[in-house]
């Protein structure tokens with residue numbers, strides 16, 4: 211069998227693989243504190259036999275020379291920025307959110323909060339990157355596929371590096387994930403789990419943030435009502451310890467628009483992952499977007515070895531479910547269209 215039949219068959223099998231394996235393996239530790247939702251109990255494991263050949267084909271597809279396609283890129287960015295305005299609306303600033311504004315929680319639209327003088331004071335004065343466009347950006351998902359990948363240098367070679375949920379960058383990880391950080395996100399759950407909700411000693415958190423230098427610490431402070439007090443404690447901790455990290459808050463209206471945008475592209479997730487949020491933001495801010503550590507399957511693309519959930523641990527998600535493979539499929543489409551580039555597997559000594 212050759213030609214179109216083979217292609218059609220493989221395409222069909224690839225779609226089956228991505229859609230049929232709604233797994234609980236998530237690439238990012240993305241557990242916001244929120245009510246329990248049922249998690250589909252489907253575990254993806256790569257059985258021997260035909261699927262192995264199938265992954266081989268996905269691999270071949272990635273091996274094809276990737277080339278940015280400017281027309282596709284321009285079209286996509288035009289749609290994204292006209293619907294989401296990330297470059298000036300993604301982050302709450304004193305300029306775009308005056309005292310008296312009402313912020314509607316994007317994860318719980320029945321709730322809102324009115325901006326008073328005290329809250330206003332915690333907002334950054336101006337957008338940290340006003341009208342800036344970078345040439346290259348790396349967005350680092352935290353997937354186990356980064357383990358022993360030697361991608362650190364390649365990730366750090368971008369002008370701008372975005373990381374998710376305060377990932378560890380030391381103790382041998384440097385080589386594989388790099389250290390450079392311009393934006394790092396933090397979900398409130400990490401403060402609950404690792405830093406006692408910042409109700410007791412706060413120095414361990416203040417010290418740990420030093421690993422990210424003077425990066426912007428992006429918090430979904432207005433996604434759920436219970437995110438707000440803990441995000442404010444993060445803000446006050448960094449202020450009190452004179453940290454060089456700059457805490458900023460996601461604008462819930464941007465997240466709402468982003469959710470609508472991806473839904474219009476066919477995504478049926480309960481909630482977007484931080485990974486796709488940051489990828490979207492990067493697309494509006496950077497001419498060339500490179501994704502690392504985005505691979506939502508529990509086996510490696512190349513040698514099928516089992517992967518841990520994150521490059522730094524194997525903690526499974528507890529409370530929520532993102533449509534991870536479905537998001538990956540959309541990102542894969544953008545990769546194929548030359549809008550962004552997904553890096554999987556080992557990084558060779560390499561220039562972007």
Ligand SMILES: *[C@@H]1O[C@H](CO)[C@@H](O)[C@H](O)[C@H]1NC(C)=O
Nearest residue numbers: 297298336337339340341342
């Ligand atoms: C950014 O660009 C917009 C529109 O092009 C302009 O209105 C705005 O003043 C610019 N902001 C800054 C800080 O330069």
Ligand SMILES: *[C@@H]1O[C@H](CO)[C@@H](O)[C@H](O)[C@H]1NC(C)=O
Nearest residue numbers: 354357358359515516517518
């Ligand atoms: C990664 O590399 C280290 C050192 O070579 C090795 O000990 C470890 O088993 C490797 N981990 C995986 C998941 O391959």
